[in-house]
Amino acid sequence: MNSRKLNIAFFGSSLVSAYWNGAATYYRGIVRALHERGHQITFYEPDAYDRQQNRDIPDPEYAKVVVYEATEEAAHRCLTQAEAADLVVKASGVGVFDELLEREVLKLKTDERMVIFWDVDAPATLDRVHHNAQDPFLPLIPQYDLILTYGGGDPVIQAYEALGAQRCVPIYNALDTTTHHPVAPEPRFACDLAFLGNRLPDREVRVEEFFLNPAAATPDKRFIIGGSGWGDKPMSSNVTYIGHVYTKDHNAFNCTPKAVLNISRESMARYGFSPATRVFEAAGAGACIITDYWEGIDFFFEPEQEILVAKSGTEVASILAGLTDEQAKAIGQAAYQKVLSAHTYNHRAEQLEQLLYTKVNQQALALSGASVTDK
Structure with missing residues (x-):
């Protein structure tokens, strides 16, 4: 198994602010656990919705945080920087230029660089595309190397695969033991x-x-x-x-x-x-x-x-x-x-690593002309 450490570019709503951002704890747990396993993560988040004015953590030691202006020009600069990554992740619900990012990150995909869509609200995404055949995300689904979700089980997996996803896997919410633990009552x-x-x-x-x-x-x-x-x-x-x-x-x-x-x-x-x-x-x-x-x-x-x-x-x-x-x-x-x-984020990060390395090995076999079943 290819177990090299990855340079990951992650486009999400916010890592440093939980203000109107329910995915913050999830992002922090996953990113911290990946960092502890040796991976490097750059988290790109827009300056929007007063999140930077309501930050609840400083820039963490487990990721490089890039806060960009809520402009198309700034988003494109971040996409250019992401060309240095081994893996590019576009999360759902960034809140600023989602359509642009979902489209443009796919242009970063190469034989060596995977591009993943990470859906932190799959029910909402699926309901949206099922009700709008013209939704711009719909034709992009089959182009992503993987669709990850933070919930949904078989109903979500089957729904995404019916829309052409190469593969859909839930990486469920979990516990970050460094931040959430028993304390004295108040x-x-x-x-x-x-x-x-x-x-x-x-x-x-x-x-x-x-x-x-x-x-x-x-x-x-x-x-x-x-x-x-x-x-x-x-x-x-x-x-x-x-x-x-x-x-x-x-x-x-x-x-x-x-x-x-x-x-x-x-x-x-x-x-x-x-x-x-x-x-x-x-x-x-x-x-x-x-x-x-x-x-x-x-x-x-x-x-x-x-x-x-x-x-x-x-x-x-x-x-x-x-x-x-x-x-x-x-x-x-x-x-x-x-x-x-x-159900800790270390459990989830281990699951994600196994998933990514399997995908990398499959791609390597395909490039070499062999099938996965030949190995």
Whole structure:
């Protein structure tokens, strides 16, 4: 197996800011793990959406961060710099000139340089292209060496391959043990149930169902909601809205409440096998997690032992009513042990390496005139 260390150019939304950027934790975990395995990563991110004004980490030691102006000229300069890479990654949802980048990175593909599309919101991408036969990304799908996703399982794999993808592989969210871990509780986050997530169109109805309705139905319980955009949302008096929660506070946010709620966006719940980053963040802090139901939960955690599952807001309220402190602590500890044993970013980076090296070997065999089955 070719195991050389790679110079990777990565075009994404932001590595240094989690502001309106739910993929930040995922990027940091993957990039850090790849760096620790000897690879060099340059992360190109646009100066957009006030992310640089709301940075929550300095430039990390595990990647070179290039922040470029939100102009076509600046994007093209970054693409020129990426010609020095062995591997070029275009992530979905950069937010600035996505169509340009998706088209232009493919011009960097050579026999020696792979180009990958990394979809951090495959359900949204697939829904978009299925509803628009003229979507400019659609004819590009077969041209990428690989399509990676951070969730979706067989439904996403089959959907991408039906659109002509050479290969589609999920690299699931995971735990970064260097940043997410148990800490001492903080009184400001004390409550019976906490939820963290930005207000998005395909999440809002589910937040009403799984969080706001149970809160209104259980006035004797205390609830906290964090994330951007909820300020004008009607809520019962036992719900406290705390706004954007910076990454440095996530551990305390997860460690302090009796339970932490995960609510999937509608599209991710529909495709299944799409655990949000916050699930692994919370598990890594030893939190007792209550999640809405989606297919594939048991692929990651054992229901009732390592995670609690609710199919409705009524079930959320019922779980809270019967959940003791001792039960919550036991479930949180079981989830913590599971992520350490099977769901860290080191596990994901190892999977990615094996995938990349297999692809490199296949390309080398093809160039030499031999078939993979001959070897």
